[in-house]
Amino acid sequence: MGTKxxxxxxxAHLHWWDLExxxxxxxxxxxxxxxxxxxxxxIAKTYLYEHYLEDAEGYDIQGFVHIQAEWDPSDPVGETRxxxxxxxxxxxxxxxxxIVGFANFADDNVExxxxxxxxxxxxxxxxxxxxxxxxNPALCWADExxxxxxxxxxxxxxxxxxxxxxxxxxxxxxMGRAARLAxxxxxxxxxxxxxxxxxxxxxxxxxxxxxxxQSLAEVDTVVAKISGHGNTxxxxxxxxxxxxxxxxxxxFGTDRVxxxxxxxxxxxxxxxxxxxxxxxxxTADFSHDERDRMFAENAIEFYRLPV
Numbered sequence: 001m002g003t004k005x006x007x008x009x010x011x012a013h014l015h016w017w018d019l020e021x022x023x024x025x026x027x028x029x030x031x032x033x034x035x036x037x038x039x040x041x042x043i044a045k046t047y048l049y050e051h052y053l054e055d056a057e058g059y060d061i062q063g064f065v066h067i068q069a070e071w072d073p074s075d076p077v078g079e080t081r082x083x084x085x086x087x088x089x090x091x092x093x094x095x096x097x098x099i100v101g102f103a104n105f106a107d108d109n110v111e112x113x114x115x116x117x118x119x120x121x122x123x124x125x126x127x128x129x130x131x132x133x134x135x136n137p138a139l140c141w142a143d144e145x146x147x148x149x150x151x152x153x154x155x156x157x158x159x160x161x162x163x164x165x166x167x168x169x170x171x172x173x174x175m176g177r178a179a180r181l182a183x184x185x186x187x188x189x190x191x192x193x194x195x196x197x198x199x200x201x202x203x204x205x206x207x208x209x210x211x212x213x214q215s216l217a218e219v220d221t222v223v224a225k226i227s228g229h230g231n232t233x234x235x236x237x238x239x240x241x242x243x244x245x246x247x248x249x250x251x252f253g254t255d256r257v258x259x260x261x262x263x264x265x266x267x268x269x270x271x272x273x274x275x276x277x278x279x280x281x282x283t284a285d286f287s288h289d290e291r292d293r294m295f296a297e298n299a300i301e302f303y304r305l306p307v
Contacts, residue, residue, distance in 0.1 A: 004058035004273065005280055008292060010096075010299040011061060013193065013227050013260030015069040019046045022082060023072040040268075047264040049092050055263060055272040062296060063095050065260070065303050067167060067193075068102040068127050076102045077116035084120040098124040098303040100167050105155035106146060118162040124303050125189075126159065127167035130174055131197070139171065139199060147177045157185060165189040165302075171197050172205075175212025182219040189221050189302060194228030194262065195244050201233070210247065217251045223302050224252045226279070226294075227260035230269025238278040245282050254290040258299040 017024055027044045053061070071079035080101040087097055101117040103110050103126045117123045131141040146152040147170075159166060168178055168190050175196065182190050196216075198209045216222045226245055229236045233244075249257055259279050263272050283291055300307055 003060075005276065006060055007280060008296040009059055009061050009259070009276070010063040010065075010296040010305065011056075011261050011263075012065045012191075012225050012258035012299040012303070013067050013262050014052065014064055015067060015263070015265060016048050016052065016083075017046065017069055018048060018082075019044070022079070024070055025072070026070050042268050043264045049086070052263060055267075056261070056276075058273070059276050061095070063097070063300065063305050063307060064092075065098040065100065065124070065299060065305075067100045071102065076113050080117050080120050080123055084122055087122050096300075096305040096307050097122055098305050100125045100127050102127060104128055104146075104152070105158070106149050106152040110155055111158055114158055114162045114164065118164060123164065125165035125167055125191070127169065127193075130168070130170045133171060133173060141169075147174050147181070153181070156181060156188075159188045160185065165191065167191045167193055169193040169197070171199060172209040172212035176215050179215040179219055179222070182216070182222050186221055189223065190216075190219075191258075191302070192216055192222060192224045194231060195224065195226050195241075195248050197228070197232050198244055199232040210251075213248065213251050217253075217256070220256075222252075222256070223298070224248050224257045225260050226257055227275075228262040228266060230262075230266050236269060238281060241278065242282050245279070249283075249286075249294070254286065254293055255298065257294050258302070259295050 017027065019028060027040060066083055068079060080099050083097065083099050086092055099120065099122045101123060103113045103117065114126070117126065128146065129141050130146055131139060132145045133139040165188055170178060178190065196209055196213050198206065200208065226248055229241045233240055261272050261275050266275060283294065299305065
């Protein structure tokens with residue numbers, strides 16, 4: 001297969017997992033025929049750097065940001081150590097990798113967890129999925145509304161101590177509170193994941209998403225990552241995601257957005273070729289320099305990648 005695009009790309013949101021060696025409860029314990037989440041059988045298999053390169057064939061991938069993938073909760077730093085080992089053994093072809101690990105600020109031992117992550121040279125931040133819609137249990141990916149948990153809010157400030165940033169995964173109902181949190185901690189960059197996860201596509205839902213995005217964009221330390229549309233847009237197509245992609249760029253500007261594949265999670269919805277092809281098509285009217293920033297340079301700068 002030949003070159004599909006010569007656009008330099010740093011994938012700002014991906015996951016790798018080795019199910020033969022490491023433990024991911026959501027991929028190994030929740031079988032569809034046992035009441036688990038259907039569709040995961042498509043991705044419940046080992047997916048590593050070499051598998052990613054096969055999926056990304058024809059694209060000029062020049063770096064990665066690995067986001068925590070719900071590793072064994074009894075050892076939250078284990079995933080970061082495993083990834084750091086890949087870097088240290090030069091198992092990634094010399095390409096730069098930023099690592100975003102998991103921590104729950106409401107846990108009593110969170111400072112020890114942060115210290116463990118920070119001890120790995122390629123760690124850049126922390127992610128805790130906060131999606132919680134009380135009137136929609138299917139979209140409650142967090143087991144409580146952590147942004148109403150005083151301990152969680154207080155200990156968010158520990159990120160500054162360890163020089164870590166935060167990947168924010170939430171719906172529009174949390175964006176206003178997240179913006180206030182960002183203002184309170186200007187030393188901590190916040191990366192809004194998956195285009196703000198627009199899940200309500202009614203005019204009212206779009207307006208609520210837009211308002212939340214604008215409130216976050218008013219804080220200059222917040223960056224939007226454009227990715228993961230299959231999670232909230234059924235049978236996504238380029239035409240369906242185009243308004244969300246272009247509006248996100250309009251709200252945040254080309255200097256504060258990054259593109260990402262969200263693979264292999266998004267393999268449930270499409271090929272990686274479809275993802276990058278759609279993003280490149282949607283941004284075809286932007287300048288070369290603007291596309292370089294959105295597809296690579298912003299991720300390099302904000303995740304402090306060693307290139």
